[in-house]
Amino acid sequence: MATETVDIATLLGVLRERHPLVHNITNYVVMNSTANTLLALGASPIMAHAIEEVEELVDITGALVLNIGTLSKPWIDAMFHAGKHALIKRIPVVLDPVGAGATRFRTQTARELIQHVRPAILRGNASEILALGPEGAGGARGVDAQHGVALARQTAVTLARTFNMTVSVTGPEDYVTDGRREARIRNGHPLMARVTGTGCAVTAVTGAFAAVEPDAFRAAVASLVMYGMAGEWAAQRAQYPGSYAVALLDGLSALMPDDVRKGAKVEFSAAE
């Protein structure tokens, strides 16, 4: 495992060359900021949720991002519809279980999406991941992380092995595992938690990398490094949340492959 490595710089270069389409069925709060995140990074966003068209859009997309942030029945239908089609067409799906643990509705929907859509990557904070584990009755307080990333790791490994997926747990220190390999990422900045939708944004970024990197584990790691470094870049230019949100988008565009090669703070190991 000591030889595991992710060539983030090359991946970023490929992403910016291919401008992969990323289809998002996501929440109302972050639709605009997510689309701008993908554009700033170099990808091409599609946001669409109508049952009538999601399959056709999945057919042309490089990745499908499902985000349950402002859930309601018709949107859940669209997510299953699009997700099952993506599974058949082997399009990677990234699931963001926003607020899992906060209500039974969210926990249940996230569990069913994992079961039936089989996402390549599950990206949540520690509370959300804990709520989705076998033991998981852990009540999330809104969408904030209450439990340390450390506590969520065992759950992440279990989920990864049970569903043969990559689990990406974000927090002060990020953690990624596919049940076999694991990575700890220490890029990022505390101000990111003061801007709405940064979690959802890194999920969309994960979709963009998954569209160009078939190894889901590597795509997830690259995304966390990239977004975390944009957060660091922004912190050097802004100190308050409004201008920080603007600088975060700028950073996604300003960072060059060489920058991420030099600035990545990743540590790999084998999952126990």
Place this chain on the structure above:
Amino acid sequence: MATETVDIATLLGVLRERHPLVHNITNYVVMNSTANTLLALGASPIMAHAIEEVEELVDITGALVLNIGTLSKPWIDAMFHAGKHALIKRIPVVLDPVGAGATRFRTQTARELIQHVRPAILRGNASEILALGPEGAGGARGVDAQHGVALARQTAVTLARTFNMTVSVTGPEDYVTDGRREARIRNGHPLMARVTGTGCAVTAVTGAFAAVEPDAFRAAVASLVMYGMAGEWAAQRAQYPGSYAVALLDGLSALMPDDVRKGAKVEFSAAE
């Protein structure tokens, strides 16, 4: 009444220590900016509207904000559902009757919400408040204020007494009454009217203060001072609407309890 006073500085300190959850059922236009407003201020936003989960969320929230800006039937159902549950659980509700007076649908919905949900605080512009008064056939032109705040004051007092709530009327000069006390607030800046959702944002800020201050009148006054001062802070840093919107968020975060203590422009009196 000369002794009435609101210790805004202390309230702001408490708010930033407790990070109260504020549950918003609000319009599509301002979901992102409202969430960012609450985060910048120091509160924690939840945006959710599904019938299936609003009660569970009300159970964990410090305040519920209802905003009828982009109304439709399922959202009205969710507002009544969440609102009635909040009433039972004694969670303060803040209602923003966006565009009341502009269409019968909005006026009617706002009236029914007041009647059945019994909000602690109603926050609108002069046109909207006038449209909700007993005489109120006053047609609002969109969501702009056509009538001076002065004209809306009598209606505010009547509404406050009839429904035992606080009414918060914003405009060039803001006015708050609970039917017994009244306050005039002269913080703010004309550029606030050039950014969409500033009215909705101050309603959400009112929810955040209501979560930490049980006296609804005081919570409403503190909110108008705080948001108005953020508007003043922003006007010193930006002169056009795009960068002004960014600076407004920055100001909510940058202002310290001591700043609001010094900058508050409030005048209290007894309602006639």
Place this chain on the structure above:
Amino acid sequence: MATETVDIATLLGVLRERHPLVHNITNYVVMNSTANTLLALGASPIMAHAIEEVEELVDITGALVLNIGTLSKPWIDAMFHAGKHALIKRIPVVLDPVGAGATRFRTQTARELIQHVRPAILRGNASEILALGPEGAGGARGVDAQHGVALARQTAVTLARTFNMTVSVTGPEDYVTDGRREARIRNGHPLMARVTGTGCAVTAVTGAFAAVEPDAFRAAVASLVMYGMAGEWAAQRAQYPGSYAVALLDGLSALMPDDVRKGAKVEFSAAE
């Protein structure tokens, strides 16, 4: 035709004096940025989509903007409802067929809206316009323009003549025709394509100008010049997408009638 000219400076002055109401039934992604675009320009936005109220709102609006970006059944119903009412009341309708060509659902909806609502102006990119032409099976890749503006011109002229409307085709060079006159506009900047919703924004701006200028062709040309110049203004102040989006809004507010008179890059001719 050599004498055709649009007095954009005067139109902008009139717009800023009248603050025309523009009613938008638009997509979730751009609701906030569209409202801010209209406010920065000097117009007054209304966003509302409920069947119960769209007719009442059309009655007080200066223009109706329909945008199919995040389509679903209830929104289509609202668009037809509002659009047919606008047709009867002679309120100009501007249609943005976002993603036409990408799915049958979008292409079909856009075609039916053109047929039954008879928009004064159709504003799309080259792919979208091509997809709506008589021959149009041209598959759009998401909402990006794949085909050059040149290729879409013949389709634009055909559509303009068939439906007696103005067609506004945006891209590196913009093109407007009413089937008789045509204009080429070379204002704008490549960074505009890195911000989500700039196409939707220029459609809303077109609505604002259509509210004050009865000649749809002239309103469309003025809008493209104005928005393109805001893009140029922004490019002098920001180099990355996040801050560029902010500067774009600033530019809409900062540009004065004299600036657009001097900076307009328009060339008129007769359509063949």
